[in-house]
Amino acid sequence: MTSSDTVQRMQNQLGKNSGAHSLLEVSMGWMDGLYDSAQGLLRHPNDPDNHMVRESLWYALGLLLESQPGKPDARQDRFERIVSSVLANHYDAPGKIYHGTFKRAPREPDPPVDAVIWQDYDPNWRQFIGTILLLLRRLEGHQRLASQLPAIDTALALCIQGEPEDRVPPTYTNIALMKAWLEVEHGDLIDGHTRQRGLSYAAKINEAFNQHKAFSEYNSPTYYGINFFALGLWQNFSDDLAGKGREINTILWTDVARFYHPGMKNLCGPWSRSYGMNMQDYVAALGLWIWSATSRETAPFPSSTSELVHGHDFCLGPIAAFSAVAIPAEVKEHFSKFGEPRNISQQISIAPFRKAEAYLSQNLMIGLESSTKSFHGTDQYHPLTIHWCDTKARVNWSRLRFRGSLFGELEANKINLKLTADDGVKSARLEFSHAIQISGQTITSNGLTLHFEPTYPLEAEGNCLTINLPDFSSEYPLAITCDMSEGVGE
Numbered sequence: 001m002t003s004s005d006t007v008q009r010m011q012n013q014l015g016k017n018s019g020a021h022s023l024l025e026v027s028m029g030w031m032d033g034l035y036d037s038a039q040g041l042l043r044h045p046n047d048p049d050n051h052m053v054r055e056s057l058w059y060a061l062g063l064l065l066e067s068q069p070g071k072p073d074a075r076q077d078r079f080e081r082i083v084s085s086v087l088a089n090h091y092d093a094p095g096k097i098y099h100g101t102f103k104r105a106p107r108e109p110d111p112p113v114d115a116v117i118w119q120d121y122d123p124n125w126r127q128f129i130g131t132i133l134l135l136l137r138r139l140e141g142h143q144r145l146a147s148q149l150p151a152i153d154t155a156l157a158l159c160i161q162g163e164p165e166d167r168v169p170p171t172y173t174n175i176a177l178m179k180a181w182l183e184v185e186h187g188d189l190i191d192g193h194t195r196q197r198g199l200s201y202a203a204k205i206n207e208a209f210n211q212h213k214a215f216s217e218y219n220s221p222t223y224y225g226i227n228f229f230a231l232g233l234w235q236n237f238s239d240d241l242a243g244k245g246r247e248i249n250t251i252l253w254t255d256v257a258r259f260y261h262p263g264m265k266n267l268c269g270p271w272s273r274s275y276g277m278n279m280q281d282y283v284a285a286l287g288l289w290i291w292s293a294t295s296r297e298t299a300p301f302p303s304s305t306s307e308l309v310h311g312h313d314f315c316l317g318p319i320a321a322f323s324a325v326a327i328p329a330e331v332k333e334h335f336s337k338f339g340e341p342r343n344i345s346q347q348i349s350i351a352p353f354r355k356a357e358a359y360l361s362q363n364l365m366i367g368l369e370s371s372t373k374s375f376h377g378t379d380q381y382h383p384l385t386i387h388w389c390d391t392k393a394r395v396n397w398s399r400l401r402f403r404g405s406l407f408g409e410l411e412a413n414k415i416n417l418k419l420t421a422d423d424g425v426k427s428a429r430l431e432f433s434h435a436i437q438i439s440g441q442t443i444t445s446n447g448l449t450l451h452f453e454p455t456y457p458l459e460a461e462g463n464c465l466t467i468n469l470p471d472f473s474s475e476y477p478l479a480i481t482c483d484m485s486e487g488v489g490e
Helices: 003-014 020-032 054-066 074-087 125-137 149-161 173-189 193-212 223-236 242-259 285-293 311-323 329-335
Strands: 041-044 047-052 342-349 354-360 364-371 384-389 395-401 404-411 414-421 427-432 437-439 442-445 448-453 458-461 464-468 475-484
Touching: 020 054, 020 285, 020 311, 041 054, 041 074, 047 054, 054 074, 054 125, 054 311, 074 125, 074 149, 125 149, 125 173, 125 223, 149 173, 173 193, 173 223, 193 242, 193 342, 223 242, 223 285, 223 311, 242 329, 242 342, 242 354, 285 311, 285 329, 354 404, 364 404, 364 414, 364 475, 384 475, 395 448, 437 458
Parallel strands: none
Antiparallel strands: 041 047, 342 354, 354 364, 364 384, 384 395, 395 427, 404 414, 414 475, 427 464, 437 442, 442 448, 448 475, 458 464
């Protein structure tokens, strides 16, 4: 395939989804304002003195999507410069734990001898950046990349060689999906030794998914976006993985549609990994894929791009624009119109036992995960979430913070729980988006009333409710009934 054919194929991909062109246009316009020609990288939107390596390469792909083959223009100088700048931030350090990954920012110091993962380096940059470099590598005949192909080939080899064989289990979904494609297609294009390993690894991902038709990183407003990116690569740029990619992609979009509330423009919990509680207040990657598949008006996204929370993920815009695969019409309908109230139940795993439940009605949705595993109050983990619309149709929310495990079930608007506390834990906390009022065992906040049973000492302060647990037990039953005030959401 010639370079012009490949560029045209990527541009044609934009036409498969109704919102892809607007997402590309808006996200690229926003990133244009972040580009620093002196560094050849994007500035961080919340820290102008800092520059972003991974996100700059996403922008470079957008520049390529905008290009016209055979018609060079000044903006394409940025494309070449960004690729060079990204490659200059690659770690070539054989024997070191961070070998083959990239600096997150040019000013980041090299990791020390006793480097700490996530603190001193991010190993996942091998997959995040490697996948885009390999995608660009498909343009080997294009003049804009010809001089950089040897450096790209070296970088791709380091990304794969530097990755410890057992670091990324098949259940580490978003990274695993990228890793599989990177190894398979690197094997096809450059080094055949990695192909079979990648295929075996992809089969393990598929096997784990097929146990319950669910990923271990279940129901994530951010990482489902990365899943869809990787699955787009499987389907559009791999003969070996295309069939599995299409099957998983359809199941995943169908499941997202079950949990999505178009009136509130939010994905109902529970969430295995989430950076926020309201997808209209911050950039959640899944929202960009919904935008690409539908429209900006339909998608969950902040009303303005002037000051974006978690804004660096908006740099995924070009990725979502070209990699979002067209979804079935009956699934797509769920993103524009709320249907009937519904209860949802989904097994995630057996060992450990994990099960997600949700209740969605016109103005109230509740998400709950039962699990034998304690997630120790991890900030990204949200085992119990409540969303509702107030009298002004604004989205409000509440979430549980608890160090321990929980079991429970939903009966429409009633939540039945059994909390099992970690050692030394004597309280649970419900956080709210707005101020709360307390009266005995009843809490109110912006049109929502919560009734608690049995009686526990409750303490309200600002937007937080502390549920004090007695010392004589490690398991605590708790029932919460959610009632909406008249006129809420109208």
